[in-house]
Amino acid sequence: MNARDTVFASIRSALAVNGQEAPRRREVADRLAGHPAGVVPQRGNLPPQARLALFVKMMEAAAGTVTAVASIDEVPAAVGTFLRRYNLPLAVRRGGDEKLGGVPWSNEPALEMSVGPSDGAQLTSVSHAFGAVAETGTLVMTASPDNPTTLNFLPDNHIVVLDAKDVSGDFETSIGKLREKYGAGALPRVVNMITGPSRSADIEQTLILGAHGPRRLHVVVVGEP
Amino acid sequence: MTTVATSPRFKDNVREALVDPNLQTALSFVEVNFIARRQEVADKLPEFEQLRDSARDIKNHTLAHLDLYLEAYEQRVVAQGGKVHYAVTADDACKIALDLCRQLGAKTVTKGKSMIGEEIGINAFLEANGVTPVETDLGEYIIQLRGELPSHIIAPAVHLTKAQVEADFRRVHTHLPHDRNMAEPETMLAEARAVLREKFLAADVGITGANFLIAETGSSIIVTNEGNGDLTQTLPKAHIVLASIEKLVPTLEDAAQMLRVLARSATGQEMSVYTTLSTGPRRAEDLDGPGEYHVIILDNGRSAMLGGQFRDMLRCIRCGACMNHCPVYHAVGGHAYGWVYPGPMGAVLTPSLIGVDKAGNLPNASTFCGRCEEVCPVRIPLPKLMRHWREREFERHLSPGTVRAGLGLWAFFARRPRLYGFATGIAARVLTFFGRSRGRFGWLPLAGGWTKHREFPSPQGKTFQAQWQRRMERRP
Incomplete structure (x- = not known):
């Protein structure tokens, strides 16, 4: 046997x-x-505006930062503001995502832009989120050639563009959207659920940000929920 | 290559642990931090107790249909281009991993934190066969430098102080200036980050554990705060997942239920920073990700547990809440337990995996205070299971003669209530008489084990039974 x-x-x-x-x-x-849903916490069961507000509150509690812009036209300025705030070089790496491709990056003329995965040499990356979960302030990132996984982990600073409409109240709603897009029983190669920047508390249980992944996680929320 | 257990010398381990000043300092943080953090997030979620019931039911359902869910899971993994390997024993699992490394020509392997990896002793096995494993979770990295086992299932280096870690880093990271300032944990973390970043980029194979396997999609889930598991599995040529049969859950919705209780019970977080679902290797158009995806499914005695008194233990999701709340663990730490799994869950699991003859001390190291069961996210009746082990130990005549004689004597009286009441009444009177001046005893015949370490209080008045009887008589 x-x-x-x-x-x-x-x-x-x-x-x-x-x-x-x-x-x-x-x-x-x-x-x-x-696939019956079990106990779904009611915390995220809110009207759109309040749901977005809950996402922001939970993400900030997990040490991520969030900024809201009215349209994708304002994304370059939001990225520039973030980089300048931390005195970072005005250079970002992004995937070939359609949504990110449609951003008028020339609105921020000083911003140097490259497209592709990360090999560890880039300080800042920009990704587009599949969605987010308000319940815990969690981003849902799906791997694809357009949003390579390495951009989520290797750069020191990770900027995530999130459409306000894609914020779900609970995990079950996001799971439903994944199933709708990828089909029953299937998932993209990797789904990264990210709740704040990387951290460790392995030395005397003192929490320190920036263990192996990004030290900073910045979410740019676009549009109305 | 199962890690050698020092569980048989548990009592010596305990004696040493109790007088180790570094350990006692490090342990003092456990009780304060973990308990308060868990309580805080549990209180914030009104559905938390219901979620625990749900998590228990999901695991029970999966275990009752484990063969079928395993079949379904395997089909999905294969459909997505992954491979499933089965390992009956720890040795089998090590050999499968080594063969894969050899096929890939791997020289170095990065590792995400995996308790299965510890259980099968994979690091020592790979190293002995010319493959260098590098632990990448900060805590695991530290204990690998020290050649130790983890002392906690989610905080492997919880037994160490900052100063000890600093000394290890200075000893090993000899390429850095010796007079560098390492006063703050931040500096140490940055140093480990820089050293390990090189290892991540150079590794040929990445090995991770799995918190859950999802039958519906053939996915493995890892949960980390550092992101080390993700770099481990994303950058090399191949990703090997080490998982045991009981990690399965049926669907994505079921995984969501489990994840809601896992982080809250473990670290007191609403959600861990990185929860990653991995499904198969790099796809045709992908620009990154591992070219191969292998899952090693380990049994190592678990299927036998499925049929016996210890099936409930297979619900365990390795959160560590039981040890975080255990007064024995707080006092002696994890290494005293002498093998991979410490605390109450270890006291039940270790005898199942390495034998009660070696690990019989562990289920005896409990006051049965019940805090572990109170906080267990999947409601494992840990004290009851420890009691089962004590019974088996007794039945198999493994407990020491003095214990057996004592229990025999007690059983003789316990079966004769009148005699019991009479004898304890006399004993209480005698003790009251001799203890009347000081109110306590520094020494007592037949109780040296107790009075050697602490004083024995003298009885205050009548026995419990006598008082109870009087109270009942007074009732109208």
Whole structure:
């Protein structure tokens, strides 16, 4: 018997089943297809404006910063303001995301822009979020050629452009949107749920920002929810 | 290559731990920080207790259908281009990982924090076979430098003080100026970040654990605050996931339920910083990500637990809340437990994995105060399970003769209530008489184990039973 068979035989013998029982198989198939929601906290069940406000509050509590702009035309200025505030070079790396491609970056003439994944040499990156969850102030980032995963982790400063309309109240709503876009049983290669900048408390439980990922996480919220 | 256990010499470990000043300083933070933080976030979420019920039910349901969910999970992983490998024992898992490293021509491997990795002793195995493993979680990195086991399942270096970490960094990071200032933890973190950044970029293979596996999508989930797990799995040629069979949950919604109780119970955060769902290797158009995605599914005794008294233990999601709230853990730390898993969860799991003959001391190291069960996010009845181990130890005649004789004597009286009441009545009177001047005893015959370390209070009046009887008689 190979290892796989041994493990399955051992599980089935412990459960006193053979794996062919129709009611068991049906129960599992139903749950996988129906994916029932469990207990959904009511915290995020709010009208759009209040939901966005909750996202901002929770993200700030997790040491992220947030700024709101009326339209994508204002994103370059928001990025410039952030970089100047921390005295950072006016240079960012971004993916080929359509939304980010449509930003009039020339509105911020001094800003140097490059497109592609990060190899660790870039100080600041810009990504476009798939969505966000107000409940805990969490960004939902999906990996693709347009938003490479390395941009989320290697640069010291991570700027995330988020459409106000994409903020969900709870995780279940965001999961629903992922399923809608990627199909049943499928996900993009990586989904990064990010709640604040990187940190560690491994030395005497003192919390310090900037462990291995970005030291700063800045969210630019675009438009009305 | 299972890590050698010092659990059989638990009592010696405890003696040493109690007089270790660094350890006692480091442990003093545990009780204060973890408990208060967990309580604060639990209080902020009105549905928290319901979520704990839900998390328990999801795990129970999954365990009852584990074969079928494992099949479904495997199908999804393969459909997304990943590979699933099964390991019956710790050795099997190590060999599979080494074979994969060799096929990829790997010289260095970065590692995200994985308790399964500790359980199977993968670092020592890889190292002995010419592959260099580098731990990247700050706490794991520190204990790797020291050649130690983690002393806590989510805070591996919780037993160390800042000064000890500083000394280790000076000893190992010899390429840096010796007179550099390292007074603040910030400086040490920055130093580790710089050293490990090079390792991340150079590694051929990244090995992570998994907090959960999702049957619906074939995804593995890791949860970190540092982002080290993500760099570990994103940058190298291949990502290897080490996971055990009980990590499965059915759907994304089920994972969301579990995640809501995990971070809150563990670190007292609403949500950990990075929760990452990984599904298969780099896709055709991707610009980054690992070219291969492998999952090693470990059994190592767990399927046997599924059929017995200890099935409840397989619900454990490794949050560490039980040890954070354990008065024994607070006093002796994690290393005293002598193997990979400390605290109450370790006291139940370790005998299952390495045998009660080696780990029988652990389930005895509990006052049964019940705080672990009170805070367990999946409501594992830890004291009950420890009691099962004590029973087995007794049945198998593994407990010492004095303990057996004592229990036998107690059982003799306990089965004879009148005699019990009579004997304890006399004992109480005698103790009251001799203890009347000081109110306590510095020494007592047959109780040396107690009075060696603390005084024994003298009884105040009648026995509990006598008082109870009187109270009942007075009732109208």
